[in-house]
Amino acid sequence: MKKILKTIALSTLSLYITTMLQADEFTQKDLDLWMAEYKSVVKEGRKVFTNPKLGTNTVTCNECHPNASNTHPETYPKFQKQLGKVATMAEMINWCIANPLEGKKMALDDPRMTALIAYITQERKGIKLDPGKH
Amino acid sequence: MKRREFLKKTSILTAGTILPMSLIEVAFANEADGSKSGENFTFAVISDAHLQQIKGTKFVRNWDMGLKKAVAECNLMNPKPDFILFGGDLGQLGKAAEIDHGAEILSALNSPVKMMLGEHDYYLDLGEHWMNRFGDPYYSFDHKGVHIVVLNSILVDEKWTNKWKDPMERMQTMAGLDDPNGSPFMVGLQQRQWLKKDLENISKDTPIIVFSHSPLQKLYKGWNFWTDDAELVQDILKPFKKVNVIYAHVHQIQYNKIGNIAFNSVMSTAWPWPYPETYSQGTHYMPKMTIKMNRADPFFERDATGWQMIDVHSGRVDFNFQLPNNKNRTVAYNEKTEQPEDMEFQKEQIPPQTHY
Amino acid sequence: MRLLKKTMLLIASTLFVHAQPLGLPPVPIPTDNPQTDNKIKLGDMLFHDARFSADGKVSCATCHAKEKAFTDHLPVSKGFSDKKGTRMGTRNAPTVINAAYYTSQFWDGRVPSLEEQSKFPPINPVEGGLHSWDHLVDMLKKDDFYKKEISKVFNIKPSEITIEHFAKAIASFERTIISGNSKFDRYMYGGEKDALNAQEKRGLAVFLGQGRCVSCHTISQTHALFTDNQMHNLGVGFKALGGKSSEVAKEYIVMLAKQKEKLKDKTGNKVDNHAADELVLAEKRFSELGRLAITHEADDMGAFKTVTLRNIAKTGPYMHDGSLSTLEEVVEWYNLGGKLNSNDPDTPFLDGGIRPLNLSGEQMVDLVAFMKALTSPEFENVKETK
Numbered sequence: 001m002k003k004i005l006k007t008i009a010l011s012t013l014s015l016y017i018t019t020m021l022q023a024d025e026f027t028q029k030d031l032d033l034w035m036a037e038y039k040s041v042v043k044e045g046r047k048v049f050t051n052p053k054l055g056t057n058t059v060t061c062n063e064c065h066p067n068a069s070n071t072h073p074e075t076y077p078k079f080q081k082q083l084g085k086v087a088t089m090a091e092m093i094n095w096c097i098a099n100p101l102e103g104k105k106m107a108l109d110d111p112r113m114t115a116l117i118a119y120i121t122q123e124r125k126g127i128k129l130d131p132g133k134h
Numbered sequence: 135m136k137r138r139e140f141l142k143k144t145s146i147l148t149a150g151t152i153l154p155m156s157l158i159e160v161a162f163a164n165e166a167d168g169s170k171s172g173e174n175f176t177f178a179v180i181s182d183a184h185l186q187q188i189k190g191t192k193f194v195r196n197w198d199m200g201l202k203k204a205v206a207e208c209n210l211m212n213p214k215p216d217f218i219l220f221g222g223d224l225g226q227l228g229k230a231a232e233i234d235h236g237a238e239i240l241s242a243l244n245s246p247v248k249m250m251l252g253e254h255d256y257y258l259d260l261g262e263h264w265m266n267r268f269g270d271p272y273y274s275f276d277h278k279g280v281h282i283v284v285l286n287s288i289l290v291d292e293k294w295t296n297k298w299k300d301p302m303e304r305m306q307t308m309a310g311l312d313d314p315n316g317s318p319f320m321v322g323l324q325q326r327q328w329l330k331k332d333l334e335n336i337s338k339d340t341p342i343i344v345f346s347h348s349p350l351q352k353l354y355k356g357w358n359f360w361t362d363d364a365e366l367v368q369d370i371l372k373p374f375k376k377v378n379v380i381y382a383h384v385h386q387i388q389y390n391k392i393g394n395i396a397f398n399s400v401m402s403t404a405w406p407w408p409y410p411e412t413y414s415q416g417t418h419y420m421p422k423m424t425i426k427m428n429r430a431d432p433f434f435e436r437d438a439t440g441w442q443m444i445d446v447h448s449g450r451v452d453f454n455f456q457l458p459n460n461k462n463r464t465v466a467y468n469e470k471t472e473q474p475e476d477m478e479f480q481k482e483q484i485p486p487q488t489h490y
Numbered sequence: 491m492r493l494l495k496k497t498m499l500l501i502a503s504t505l506f507v508h509a510q511p512l513g514l515p516p517v518p519i520p521t522d523n524p525q526t527d528n529k530i531k532l533g534d535m536l537f538h539d540a541r542f543s544a545d546g547k548v549s550c551a552t553c554h555a556k557e558k559a560f561t562d563h564l565p566v567s568k569g570f571s572d573k574k575g576t577r578m579g580t581r582n583a584p585t586v587i588n589a590a591y592y593t594s595q596f597w598d599g600r601v602p603s604l605e606e607q608s609k610f611p612p613i614n615p616v617e618g619g620l621h622s623w624d625h626l627v628d629m630l631k632k633d634d635f636y637k638k639e640i641s642k643v644f645n646i647k648p649s650e651i652t653i654e655h656f657a658k659a660i661a662s663f664e665r666t667i668i669s670g671n672s673k674f675d676r677y678m679y680g681g682e683k684d685a686l687n688a689q690e691k692r693g694l695a696v697f698l699g700q701g702r703c704v705s706c707h708t709i710s711q712t713h714a715l716f717t718d719n720q721m722h723n724l725g726v727g728f729k730a731l732g733g734k735s736s737e738v739a740k741e742y743i744v745m746l747a748k749q750k751e752k753l754k755d756k757t758g759n760k761v762d763n764h765a766a767d768e769l770v771l772a773e774k775r776f777s778e779l780g781r782l783a784i785t786h787e788a789d790d791m792g793a794f795k796t797v798t799l800r801n802i803a804k805t806g807p808y809m810h811d812g813s814l815s816t817l818e819e820v821v822e823w824y825n826l827g828g829k830l831n832s833n834d835p836d837t838p839f840l841d842g843g844i845r846p847l848n849l850s851g852e853q854m855v856d857l858v859a860f861m862k863a864l865t866s867p868e869f870e871n872v873k874e875t876k
Contacts, residue, residue, distance in 0.1 A: 050310065056188075057186075057188050057194050057195075057196075058186060058187075058188050058194065059186070059194060059196075062310060062311070062312055063311075063405065064405050064406070064407070064432075065408070066311040066312035066356075066357055066407065066408075066413070067312045067356065067357075067413045067415070067416065069408040069410075069412040069413040070408035070412050070429065070489075072490070079710070079711060081431065081433075081704075081705060081708070082431070082432070082433045082704070082705050083698065083704070084698050084704040084708065084709040084710065085698075085709075085710075085711055086711055096432065098699075098700070099432065099433065099702070100196065100432055100435075123413070123414075123415060124414055125414075125415070126414060127414050195845060196845075199836070199838075199840065199842070202836075202838040203838050203839060203840075205838065206735070206791075206838035206839060207788035207789065207791075207838075207839075209736050210735065210736050210739055210788045210791070211788070212736075212740055212743075431705075433702070433705040433843050434705075434841070434842040434843045435842035435843065435845070436841075436842030437842060456787075456788055456789060457789070458789045458842060459720075459789075459841075459842065462787060462789075
C-alpha cells in the first residue's frame, strides 16, 4: 500500500515538474519555428507591397517607397496631418491605399495589413523607437 | 582614412528645390582678350514622367498632371528656353500607348525638344517604339559654343537583357527600383568608343554638357543610382576643363563635383524618391550636398516633384528648380569654391528637413 | 470697494474679450500692437466710419457687415459711387471672423498682417477711392474726436498721427472678432458626444476621409483652424483666362512695373503691395493670376489662400470670385476635381491635392450638413444668402 502511494506521489510530482518546465521555457526549435512563421509573413508583405492590384490604378507601394524607405514605422503613433489626428501606422497605410493608390481601405486587423506592417518594419530593423517624430 | 569611411562621415546636403523642369542658363565669361567664347543661354529639363497606363486611354492621373503642369509652367517662362531636354522614363512600362501619350503632352511645349531614353522606355521592346518616334538613342550637337552629348546610359549586361522569355517580365523587373533581380546600368564599350571619337576634335576649353539618365557615378547600387563604368566614362571627360553632367533617374536633388566634372540631377515630374540614406539596411556613397529636397506630403501630389531652368554661364550650369508647393531653389556653380551650391538656402536660411 | 469692483469688472471684461473660444488656440497678438480696451473701441469706430471714402458712404463695414457675418453676401464687392456709377471689384469679400488667425491677408496673401490689410481698401480706386493715405490721415487730424482719441490711445502728439495708428486700431478691433464654440467644437473638443447628430457625424467622417478636406482645412488634436494658411489652385476662374495664361502673366508683369512707377510717391516702400492691390482688383484677368501676381512664380498661377470654414454657411457666395453660390455647388466642385462639369478640361496648374473624389450623393449631403455645424452661436441668426 505504502509503495503504491509513493509511486503515485512521485509520478504526480514528476508530471507537475515536467508541466512547469514546458510553460516557461522556449526551446530553440520553437524560436526557429516562430521566426520562420514571421519571415513568411514578411515575405507575404513584400508581395502586397509590390502588388499593382492593391489599389485601382496599378500604382504600387514600392514605386514611392523602395525597400519601404521613408515610411518611418519607428515614429508611430504620431500626429498625421492627412488624418487630422494622432494615428497609428496601420491607419496611415490605409490612407495611402485610399489616396495615391485610389484603392479600398482594409480592416486594421486584415492579414494583408499585418503582412504589410511586418515587411515595412523588418526593412527598418535596428532603428530606435521615436514616436511622435516628424 | 579610406574613401568609404570618409564618405560615411560627411553629412549629406541637398539642394532644396524640386523642379520637374530644370531651367539652366549657360553663361560665358569673357576671354582674356575681351572676346566671348560663347553666348549665355538657358534651357529646360523635364524628366521622369512615368506615364502609367491603367487600361486603354486611362492613365494614372497623378503622373499625367505632373507632366502637364511642367509643360504649362515651362511655357510661362519669359524669355523662352532655347530648347527643352526630356530626361528619360517617359512611360512607366515603355508601352507604345504610354510613349505616344507622353509625346502628345510634350508637343504643347513652345521650344524645340530633345529626347533622351530611360530604362522604363527601353526594356519592354529594347527601345524600338521609342526610337521609331524620336530617333537616335545617343547623339551630340553644338549650341552657342557648348558641345552637348546625349547618352543612353541605361544599358545593362547583354546576358541579363537576353535571358528573358517574356519582355514584360523583363520590363517589370527593371521597373522595380528595389527589385533585387535587376542589373546595374552602364554606358557600355560601344558608346564609350563613340564618345571618345565624338570628343576628339573638341578643344579642351570648350564647355561640355553630358545628358545621361543614370548618374555616371556610383552612388547607391541597391536602387541603380549607379553607372557601372562610371570611372571609364569620367576618364574620357577628364581632359576637358568644364564638364557638366546632368542626370535623371533619381527623382531627387543631388549634386557633386569630381575633378572638373560637375554633376547635377534633375527632378521627376511624377513622384519623388527618398534619399538612399533613409534605407537603413543599405550602404550608399551619396555626395555631400548643401540642401536636400524636402520630404513630400503625399496628399499634395506635386510635392517633391518639379522641373528645372538651367542657366549656362562661364561654361558652368546653374539650376533653378521650380518646386510646386515649396520654395523654389537654386543650385548654382560657385566660381570661387568651384562647387555647386544651394544659393537660396545660403541666402534665406530655410531650415532643411531631416531625412532619416 | 468701488475701485475693487471696477477693477474686477475690467478684468472680467478683458478676460471675456481675450479668452479664446472652444476649438481655437489663443489669438496671435503682435508685440508692437498690444490689445487695450480703448484701442479696440477706437478700431470699432474707424471700422464703421464711412467718411474714409470718396463718396463718404463706404467703410470697412460696407463689405464686412456684422449682420452678414462680416461679409456682404455679394459675389464680388462694390465700392464707392459717383456720376460714373458704382465701382465694382473682382473679388469676394472674405469674412473678418477669425481672420486674426491667418498668417497673410487678402486672397493672394499679398500683405502679412491685419494692420497692413486695413490700409489698402480706403485708397483702392474700386473700393474706398480716397486719393492717398495722406488724405486719410488729414481727415483724422482734422476731426476733434479722433485727434484726441488716437493721441490718447497711442500716447502721441496729434501731429504724430500716421496711417499706422489707423491700421493698428482697426487690427486690434478685428482681433476680437473671433468665434468658435460651434456644434462641431462642442463635439470634438468639449466632450459632448451628442452635439453633432448622426448625419453631421457622417459628414465629419467624409471631411476626414474620402472628402480629403482635412489636409488643407486643418483639424488638429486640440483645436481646428480649418486653414493651412497656404495657397492652392482649385481650378476656379481658370476659364476666365481663356487659355491665355502665359500672355496674361506677361502683360501683368509689364503693367505692374508701370503701375509701380505711377504710384511710387503715394505709399513709399509699400508700392509693391499698392500696385498689385490696384491691378488685381481692377482687371478680372489679372485677378485670376492669383498668387502669381504677387510672387511671379509659375507654380503660383491661379493659387488662392485656403479660407477658414468656420461660419461658412453664413459667409457665401464662395471662392475668390464668388462664383459658387451654395455649399452644394462647392462640394460638387471638389467632387469633380475642380469643376462643375465633368467634361470641362483640367487646368494644368491645378493644385496637387485636388482630384475627383467619387463621393456618393448621400456623402455630399452629409458633408454640407457638417459644414453647417461649423457656425458659432453668435452668428446662428445671420440670414444666409440665396
